[in-house]
Amino acid sequence: MKRLFGLIGFTFLFVLSAVFYSDFNEIVFAIIGSLGLLSVAVGIFLIASKKNKSFGKSLCVFAFAVIYSAGNMIGYSEYINNTVINNYSDKEITASGYICDEIITTDSSCSFVIKTDKINGQPSDAKIQIISYSNVDAEPFEKVNFTAHTYKNNVNSQISHGIFLKAYSYDGFKIEPTGEKATTFYSFAVSIRRAMKNSLDMLLPEDYSTLCRAVLLGEKTALDSSVKDDFSLTGTSFLIVVSGMHLVIITSFVLLLVRKLTKNRFLITAFTTFTVIAFMAVTGFAHSVVRAGVMMIIVSFASSNLRIADSLNNLGFAAIVLTAFNPYAVADIGMLLSFSATTGIILWSRLIERSVLRFFHYKNKRKDGFVGTVVYYIKRLFKICVNMLSVSVSAFLWILPITAVAFNRISPTVILVSLLCEPFVSALLVCSLLCSVLFICPFISFFAYPFGLVSGLCSKAILWLVSTFSQLPFSTIKTHSLYWFVWIGVSVLLAIGGLFVINRKFYVKISVSVSISVLVIGASLNVLLTADNGEMKIYNVGNGVFATVNCPDSCSVISCGGNRASADDVTADISERYSDIEYMIIPNQNNKYSSLERFAVTKFDLNNILVYDNDIEKQNLLNAFDGNSRQTFGGNSHFTLNLSDTVTDEVICVDNTMFQFIKGKNMTVLFVPTDADLSNLPEKYRNPDCLLIDKVPENFDLISCNTVIFSGLEKQFKKNYDSIKEISPTVISTSERNITVNLNGG
CATH class of the missing domain: 3.60.15.10 (Ribonuclease Z/Hydroxyacylglutathione hydrolase-like)
Incomplete structure (x- = not known):
C-alpha cells in the first residue's frame, strides 16, 4: 500500500474531528460505526473474491482507523477527561505540583499551568490553568502547594494540551512555593525563550518587540488589541501564530549556513533534526509546529538515505503522531487549519502554478546580451511570484470551509496581504532570531544591533500593511448566515461534478459563473433581509x-x-x-x-x-x-x-x-x-x-x-x-x- 500512513492519519483527523465537534453526537457515532462495518465487509469481499485486493486492503485499513480513532476518543474522554472533570470541577481542592511552563503576564493579569502530582492528598496527574490578577511569588518549573476553586476549562486550544481545569485568584486561591525546581529539556528551552524575549524587549520599541515575539515565539498576549484585530480582519493571524511556515523559514536559513560548512548529508540531517526539535521546544510544542517538524525530519532522513519521501504519507504520519495518544489534539483549530492548508498546498499548488504559467505561455531560455539577461531574471522573478501565489491560493481554498464555520468570517484580502507581508515576515524571523540570540552572547552582543534594526523596519512595514488593508470596507466578510453555507455546498458539488466532465474548460467557466452568482444573490438577499435585525x-x-x-x-x-x-x-x-x-x-x-x-x-x-x-x-x-x-x-x-x-x-x-x-x-x-x-x-x-x-x-x-x-x-x-x-x-x-x-x- 503506497500511502498507508496517509490513509490512517487523515482518517484519524476526519473521525476525531467529527466526533469532537459534534459534541459526541449519537447520530455521528452511528454513521461512523456503519461506515467502519461497511468498509470491513466490502474490503473482505474484495480480498476474498480477488477482484481488487489492493483496494480491499485499503478499505480494511480504513475501517481499522475509523474504529480505532472512534474508540480512542471515547476511551480518552471517559477515562481521562471526564475523570478529571467529575472528580475536581466546581470544587475546592488542595493540591501540589509543578508550574510546567512559562508564567505569561499582561498589564492586568498573569496565567500559568500547574501539573499536579497530588490533589486532596491522593496521587493525581492533572493540568490546571491558574489566572491571577495579582503577582505570584513563584518561578516556572517550581513545585508549589496551592488551594483553589476549580472550574471546567472550555477553551479548546488548552483542552487540546490536556488542560481540563482552570482556577482564578479571587476564588480563595492560595499558593505556596516550595523552592524545589524541576530541571528538564523543556525547562531549559523555556529559559532560552525568556532570554530571547528579554533581548527583543531591550533592542526594540514595544510595538516592534511584541510583534517580533509573536512572529518568532508565538507569544501574542503582549500584542495590542488593535494590532490583533488588524491581523484578524485581514485573515493573516497565521503570521503571528507559530506554524510550519515559521519552522520552514528558520530551518532553511540554518541549513543554508550548515551547507556552507559541510556537504555530509548525515551531518546535515543531524543539524536539521536538532534545529527542528529545538524550535519546537522553544515555541512550546505547538501542534502546527510539531506537524511541520515531523514532516521535515522524515524528509531529512529520507534525503540522507537518497530516498524521496511522499508528502501526503508524511502528513498522515504527523497526524498519527499527534492524535494516536491524544485524540483531543483536534480541539486545536489551528492544527486542523495547518493540516488542511498543507494538504491543499501538496495537492493543488503545483497544478495552479502550471496552469498560470501555461496561460501566460511561460518559457524562459537565457539569451545572450544584457537585455536577454534582464528578461531572463524578470521571468524568473515572475515564476517565483506565481509560485508564491499558487501556494497562497491553494492553502486559502482548503482552509476556507474551516475558517467560515469556526470563525464565522473570511478575509478576501488575505491572499494579497500575505503575499505582500511574507517577504518581510521571512526577513523578520531570521533577523529577530539572530538579534535575540546574539544579544545574550557575551563579547559579540554588539552584532545584534544591525539585525535588530532590520527587525524593527520589517515590523513597521508589516504593521502598516496589515493596518492599511484592515481598514478596507470588505477586508472581512461575515459567514454566519445561511447563504454562505449554501454557497460552499454548491461550490463543493460543482467541484465534484468537474471530476466527471470531459469538456472541463467550458465546465470551469460555467461552474465559476454559477458559484459567483449564488454568492452575490445570497449576499444581496441577506443584506435586504437582515438590515433591520435586532x-x-x-x-x-x-x-x-x-x-x-x-x-x-x-x-x-x-x-x-x-x-x-x-x-x-x-x-x-x-x-x-x-x-x-x-x-x-x-x-x-x-x-x-x-x-x-x-x-x-x-x-x-x-x-x-x-x-x-x-x-x-x-x-x-x-x-x-x-x-x-x-x-x-x-x-x-x-x-x-x-x-x-x-x-x-x-x-x-x-x-x-x-x-x-x-x-x-x-x-x-x-x-x-x-x-x-x-x-x-x-x-x-x-x-x-x-x-x-x-x-x-x-x-x-x-x-x-x-x-x-x-x-x-x-x-x-x-x-x-x-x-x-x-x-x-x-x-x-x-x-x-x-x-x-x-x-x-x-
Missing part, C-alpha cells in the same frame, strides 16, 4: 445576568454578571460576530451584574462603559481602574441610548436602582435587577412584552407582561417559580440554555 440574547451564566443586544453592525452589553467559569463561552460566542462592544452597561457593582466585566475588557474594544454607582469614591476609582474610559453616574438619572437605528435602551435610575427598558420595532423588554421596588418605576414602563429578572422584585403585581425570563441557577428558578407564575403564564429560564428574543420581528 435581537437580545440572555446567556446561561449561572448566578447572575449577562445579556447583549445584537444588531447587524453593533453589539451592546446591558449586564455582564454571572459565574466566572462561563466567561470563556460567553466571550467566544460574542467574538464570533463582533470584535468590539458599543455600550457596556453595569447596572450596579454586584457580581451578579459586573463579575465578567474584566473578561470583556481584555477580549474586546469597548467604546463606552457606563457604570451606575452612587458612591463618589468608587466612581473616582473606576475612572482610573485599567485605562478604559468609564462614565460613572449616580442619583436619579434618565436617558436613552440608541443601540441601532431600530433598537433603543431607556435607562431609568430611581432610588439606587437602575431599570432598563429595551425597545425594538415589535418587542419591548424590561430588565429589573435584584432588590428593585417596582412601585418606584414610572407606570408607562410597567407593561413590557418581556420581563428579565434574576429574583422576584417587590410589588411584582404592578407588572403586566407576556413572558418572564429568569436568569439564574436552576435551584433559584424552582424556588421562585410559583411567584414568577403570578406575573405571567409564560416563564422561561436560562438555567439550561441561552435565550434569544427577536426585538424587531416579534
Whole structure:
C-alpha cells in the first residue's frame, strides 16, 4: 500500500474531528460505526473474491482507523477527561505540583499551568490553568502547594494540551512555593525563550518587540488589541501564530549556513533534526509546529538515505503522531487549519502554478546580451511570484470551509496581504532570531544591533500593511448566515461534478459563473433581509445576568454578571460576530451584574462603559481602574441610548436602582435587577412584552407582561417559580440554555 500512513492519519483527523465537534453526537457515532462495518465487509469481499485486493486492503485499513480513532476518543474522554472533570470541577481542592511552563503576564493579569502530582492528598496527574490578577511569588518549573476553586476549562486550544481545569485568584486561591525546581529539556528551552524575549524587549520599541515575539515565539498576549484585530480582519493571524511556515523559514536559513560548512548529508540531517526539535521546544510544542517538524525530519532522513519521501504519507504520519495518544489534539483549530492548508498546498499548488504559467505561455531560455539577461531574471522573478501565489491560493481554498464555520468570517484580502507581508515576515524571523540570540552572547552582543534594526523596519512595514488593508470596507466578510453555507455546498458539488466532465474548460467557466452568482444573490438577499435585525440574547451564566443586544453592525452589553467559569463561552460566542462592544452597561457593582466585566475588557474594544454607582469614591476609582474610559453616574438619572437605528435602551435610575427598558420595532423588554421596588418605576414602563429578572422584585403585581425570563441557577428558578407564575403564564429560564428574543420581528 503506497500511502498507508496517509490513509490512517487523515482518517484519524476526519473521525476525531467529527466526533469532537459534534459534541459526541449519537447520530455521528452511528454513521461512523456503519461506515467502519461497511468498509470491513466490502474490503473482505474484495480480498476474498480477488477482484481488487489492493483496494480491499485499503478499505480494511480504513475501517481499522475509523474504529480505532472512534474508540480512542471515547476511551480518552471517559477515562481521562471526564475523570478529571467529575472528580475536581466546581470544587475546592488542595493540591501540589509543578508550574510546567512559562508564567505569561499582561498589564492586568498573569496565567500559568500547574501539573499536579497530588490533589486532596491522593496521587493525581492533572493540568490546571491558574489566572491571577495579582503577582505570584513563584518561578516556572517550581513545585508549589496551592488551594483553589476549580472550574471546567472550555477553551479548546488548552483542552487540546490536556488542560481540563482552570482556577482564578479571587476564588480563595492560595499558593505556596516550595523552592524545589524541576530541571528538564523543556525547562531549559523555556529559559532560552525568556532570554530571547528579554533581548527583543531591550533592542526594540514595544510595538516592534511584541510583534517580533509573536512572529518568532508565538507569544501574542503582549500584542495590542488593535494590532490583533488588524491581523484578524485581514485573515493573516497565521503570521503571528507559530506554524510550519515559521519552522520552514528558520530551518532553511540554518541549513543554508550548515551547507556552507559541510556537504555530509548525515551531518546535515543531524543539524536539521536538532534545529527542528529545538524550535519546537522553544515555541512550546505547538501542534502546527510539531506537524511541520515531523514532516521535515522524515524528509531529512529520507534525503540522507537518497530516498524521496511522499508528502501526503508524511502528513498522515504527523497526524498519527499527534492524535494516536491524544485524540483531543483536534480541539486545536489551528492544527486542523495547518493540516488542511498543507494538504491543499501538496495537492493543488503545483497544478495552479502550471496552469498560470501555461496561460501566460511561460518559457524562459537565457539569451545572450544584457537585455536577454534582464528578461531572463524578470521571468524568473515572475515564476517565483506565481509560485508564491499558487501556494497562497491553494492553502486559502482548503482552509476556507474551516475558517467560515469556526470563525464565522473570511478575509478576501488575505491572499494579497500575505503575499505582500511574507517577504518581510521571512526577513523578520531570521533577523529577530539572530538579534535575540546574539544579544545574550557575551563579547559579540554588539552584532545584534544591525539585525535588530532590520527587525524593527520589517515590523513597521508589516504593521502598516496589515493596518492599511484592515481598514478596507470588505477586508472581512461575515459567514454566519445561511447563504454562505449554501454557497460552499454548491461550490463543493460543482467541484465534484468537474471530476466527471470531459469538456472541463467550458465546465470551469460555467461552474465559476454559477458559484459567483449564488454568492452575490445570497449576499444581496441577506443584506435586504437582515438590515433591520435586532435581537437580545440572555446567556446561561449561572448566578447572575449577562445579556447583549445584537444588531447587524453593533453589539451592546446591558449586564455582564454571572459565574466566572462561563466567561470563556460567553466571550467566544460574542467574538464570533463582533470584535468590539458599543455600550457596556453595569447596572450596579454586584457580581451578579459586573463579575465578567474584566473578561470583556481584555477580549474586546469597548467604546463606552457606563457604570451606575452612587458612591463618589468608587466612581473616582473606576475612572482610573485599567485605562478604559468609564462614565460613572449616580442619583436619579434618565436617558436613552440608541443601540441601532431600530433598537433603543431607556435607562431609568430611581432610588439606587437602575431599570432598563429595551425597545425594538415589535418587542419591548424590561430588565429589573435584584432588590428593585417596582412601585418606584414610572407606570408607562410597567407593561413590557418581556420581563428579565434574576429574583422576584417587590410589588411584582404592578407588572403586566407576556413572558418572564429568569436568569439564574436552576435551584433559584424552582424556588421562585410559583411567584414568577403570578406575573405571567409564560416563564422561561436560562438555567439550561441561552435565550434569544427577536426585538424587531416579534
